[in-house]
Amino acid sequence: MAQAFQKTTCPYCGVGCGVNMVLPSADKDPVPPVSGDERHPANFGRLCVKGSSLSQTLMDHDRLLTPSIQGHSTSWDEALDTISDKITQVVKDHGPDAFAFYLSGQILTEDYYVANKLAKGFIGTANVDTNSRLCMASAVVAYKRAFGSDTVPCCYEDLECCDLLIMVGSNAAWTHPVLYQRIAAAKQKRPHMKVVVIDPRQTATCDIADLHLAIKPGSDAAIFSYLLCHSDSAGVVDQAFMADSTSGFDEALKCAYAATPSASFTADFCGVPLEDLTCLTDWWADTDKTVTFYSQGINQSSSGVDKCNAIINCHLATGRVGKEGAGPFSITGQPNAMGGREVGGLANQLAAHMDFATPGAQDLVQRFWQAPNMASENGLKAVDLFQAMEAGKVKVVWIMSTNPMVSLPDTAQVRRALEKCELVIVSDCKNNTDTTAMADILLPATGWSEKNGTVTNSERCISRQRGLLPAPGEARHDWWAICEVAKRLGFHSAFSYQGAHDIFVEHAALSAFENSGKRDFDIGHFQSMTQAEYDALLPVQWPVPKGQPAGTKRMFADGQFFTADRKARFIPITPVLPQHVSNKEWPFVLNTGRVRDQWHTMTRTGNAASLARHTNQPYVEIHPRDVKALGLQDQGLARLVSPHGQAILRVKTSRATSPGQVFAPIHWTQAFANQSVISNLIPQVVDPLSGQPESKHAVIRLEAI
Numbered sequence: 069m070a071q072a073f074q075k076t077t078c079p080y081c082g083v084g085c086g087v088n089m090v091l092p093s094a095d096k097d098p099v100p101p102v103s104g105d106e107r108h109p110a111n112f113g114r115l116c117v118k119g120s121s122l123s124q125t126l127m128d129h130d131r132l133l134t135p136s137i138q139g140h141s142t143s144w145d146e147a148l149d150t151i152s153d154k155i156t157q158v159v160k161d162h163g164p165d166a167f168a169f170y171l172s173g174q175i176l177t178e179d180y181y182v183a184n185k186l187a188k189g190f191i192g193t194a195n196v197d198t199n200s201r202l203c204m205a206s207a208v209v210a211y212k213r214a215f216g217s218d219t220v221p222c223c224y225e226d227l228e229c230c231d232l233l234i235m236v237g238s239n240a241a242w243t244h245p246v247l248y249q250r251i252a253a254a255k256q257k258r259p260h261m262k263v264v265v266i267d268p269r270q271t272a273t274c275d276i277a278d279l280h281l282a283i284k285p286g287s288d289a290a291i292f293s294y295l296l297c298h299s300d301s302a303g304v305v306d307q308a309f310m311a312d313s314t315s316g317f318d319e320a321l322k323c324a325y326a327a328t329p330s331a332s333f334t335a336d337f338c339g340v341p342l343e344d345l346t347c348l349t350d351w352w353a354d355t356d357k358t359v360t361f362y363s364q365g366i367n368q369s370s371s372g373v374d375k376c377n378a379i380i381n382c383h384l385a386t387g388r389v390g391k392e393g394a395g396p397f398s399i400t401g402q403p404n405a406m407g408g409r410e411v412g413g414l415a416n417q418l419a420a421h422m423d424f425a426t427p428g429a430q431d432l433v434q435r436f437w438q439a440p441n442m443a444s445e446n447g448l449k450a451v452d453l454f455q456a457m458e459a460g461k462v463k464v465v466w467i468m469s470t471n472p473m474v475s476l477p478d479t480a481q482v483r484r485a486l487e488k489c490e491l492v493i494v495s496d497c498k499n500n501t502d503t504t505a506m507a508d509i510l511l512p513a514t515g516w517s518e519k520n521g522t523v524t525n526s527e528r529c530i531s532r533q534r535g536l537l538p539a540p541g542e543a544r545h546d547w548w549a550i551c552e553v554a555k556r557l558g559f560h561s562a563f564s565y566q567g568a569h570d571i572f573v574e575h576a577a578l579s580a581f582e583n584s585g586k587r588d589f590d591i592g593h594f595q596s597m598t599q600a601e602y603d604a605l606l607p608v609q610w611p612v613p614k615g616q617p618a619g620t621k622r623m624f625a626d627g628q629f630f631t632a633d634r635k636a637r638f639i640p641i642t643p644v645l646p647q648h649v650s651n652k653e654w655p656f657v658l659n660t661g662r663v664r665d666q667w668h669t670m671t672r673t674g675n676a677a678s679l680a681r682h683t684n685q686p687y688v689e690i691h692p693r694d695v696k697a698l699g700l701q702d703q704g705l706a707r708l709v710s711p712h713g714q715a716i717l718r719v720k721t722s723r724a725t726s727p728g729q730v731f732a733p734i735h736w737t738q739a740f741a742n743q744s745v746i747s748n749l750i751p752q753v754v755d756p757l758s759g760q761p762e763s764k765h766a767v768i769r770l771e772a773i
């Protein structure tokens with residue numbers, strides 16, 4: 069007899085693959101097997117090794133099962149009373165901005181919604197930031213500058229039907245493996261399809277590349293600045309599209325010519341062979357169906373927003389947006405980085421894709437929420453938030469489902485910040501992480517396969533995560549814990565949800581509130597969705613226009629954007645290199661990233677023995693010439709020292725990195741490998757517009773041990 073299964077969504081990367089999970093039964097193995105959902109439009113049955121190992125991660129012997137205060141187990145009531153009493157006191161004594169949430173692209177849209185509502189509408193602070201700041205904040209600002217809204221134009225199908233795919237700042241083979249598999253399969257089927265990889269390292273993604281440009285770290289924007297010039301000089305500018313649908317081309321082009329006046333200048337600036345750059349520009353000029361696929365190598369930069377806009381400029385100039393197989397396509401790192409954006413879960417957003425600066429938005433949201441204490445201006449972005457904690461301005465922080473002691477730059481500063489806070493609340497599934505060790509109050513949270521809600525993947529597809537297993541111990545949903553605190557603060561009726569469905573429906577209603585006529589979206593269906601419909605919700609690509617229940621594959625097909633005049637904006641870009649450059653004292657550039665089989669700080673994937681087989685310990689990849697010159701030994705240990713801290717890592721000799729550059733993965737924590745935390749080395753340099761840290765770039769020196 070066929071086993072019964074339920075559909076849910078993988079909790080790891082932004083591909084957002086559909087997962088079938090066999091329901092456990094008393095007479096069968098309590099660990100249910102998983103498989104890919106053949107009907108899910110993200111993966112059509114595929115799963116990468118992380119996704120297919122999900123069942124191994126469910127048996128967690130380090131599960132946080134009870135609330136605790138200062139290390140002593142307590143009841144939920146006592147923990148929640150203590151939290152609400154402290155919030156009341158600091159808000160009374162120091163104002164609402166003395167409180168902050170620090171959330172995660174791992175939590176569900178419904179959790180995000182209530183946290184955002186409590187902080188921005190009821191406590192009165194916009195200090196609601198998230199580890200999504202480390203993931204896609206630069207892409208968000210660039211989309212807003214160009215399109216007037218944070219809108220991803222493409223869909224995954226575009227990656228399969230384009231004729232030229234430019235992958236920049238992305239090792240998708242390891243970071244978004246199912247998308248990479250789809251691209252590789254499409255290329256095999258359509259051999260004329262070309263793939264260009266732009267990356268300082270020769271990564272696994274280069275295996276399918278027809279051309280690899282191993283650029284100087286951080287020089288990406290110059291490539292696209294020159295591509296804009298070349299589009300003009302080669303006569304491939306789409307004049308009709310530009311006239312009807314864009315503005316600002318002349319200024320952007322003038323800036324591009326000034327910054328990258330020739331191919332040879334650009335090749336020299338980026339450190340690539342002239343013939344390789346020429347090959348790219350020729351392919352670009354000859355190929356209408358072009359997608360530029362970009363990720364953290366672009367976003368995690370002190371000029372990440374400009375890099376994104378340099379890419380978008382090229383697509384606007386050639387009219388390659390809103391069409392099949394064409395567009396600028398940012399790929400998010402996390403499963404719900406998009407869902408958080410939709411409800412306003414960043415410190416510089418308000419709610420439902422509205423910002424504090426959106427005319428009338430603050431009043432509209434206040435009336436919808438019946439909010440007594442509306443925040444009126446942007447809150448603090450992640451790095452600024454932790455600096456404000458260290459300065460004693462933020463006194464209570466509630467960290468949810470993330471491990472900033474490992475993921476934020478400059479661990480020593482993050483430690484000082486949390487030590488300075490009067491109350492650190494951490495909601496997590498895990499008992500022992502580098503961040504739970506800093507908590508005054510620990511709250512046991514439900515995790516993947518236990519919690520109910522929605523996530524939105526990189527192609528705007530909303531999918532359900534379903535609670536299929538019982539919550540262990542006293543673990544509770546994040547939205548429930550937030551609402552219980554809200555009620556104790558006196559906000560009963562606004563937070564009296566019975567479940568995730570109620571929250572989703574309210575989120576949809578806020579999106580629709582006084583919005584009729586502005587957009588032709590069928591929001592009404594979502595806001596009147598029944599519990600049964602929510603439970604059965606199939607993946608759907610947002611937005612959902614009237615008469616198209618499956619949603620929207622591609623945005624901007626009509627050449628209309630979300631600016632006041634409906635025209636997209638070119639942004640003048642002057643490419644700059646990273647803020648810190650190597651010198652005599654700090655002669656190496658450190659690049660960071662992921663390994664194939666681990667996720668973030670390994671709190672889940674670290675439980676799966678099979679996932680450790682691929683890479684079982686932290687390492688630093690160094691070119692053999694540097695290994696020899698420094699007297700290091702392959703597989704020996706090296707000390708990496710930056711102006712901010714140090715780490716000890718195993719040496720892996722590799723020609724994938726160029727001399728003078730090294731690469732180290734981000735995953736290992738104090739809990740897994742003492743003294744190997746990479747964020748110790750990273751400076752708190754951020755993009756001035758997005759606040760996204762330059763986590764992929766630090767200057768260091770190497771010492772033999």
Ligand code: SF4
Pocket residue numbers: 078079080081082083084085111114115116117118119120244245246247
């Ligand atoms: Fe999960 Fe991403 Fe792998 Fe898909 S590609 S199975 S979403 S980790």
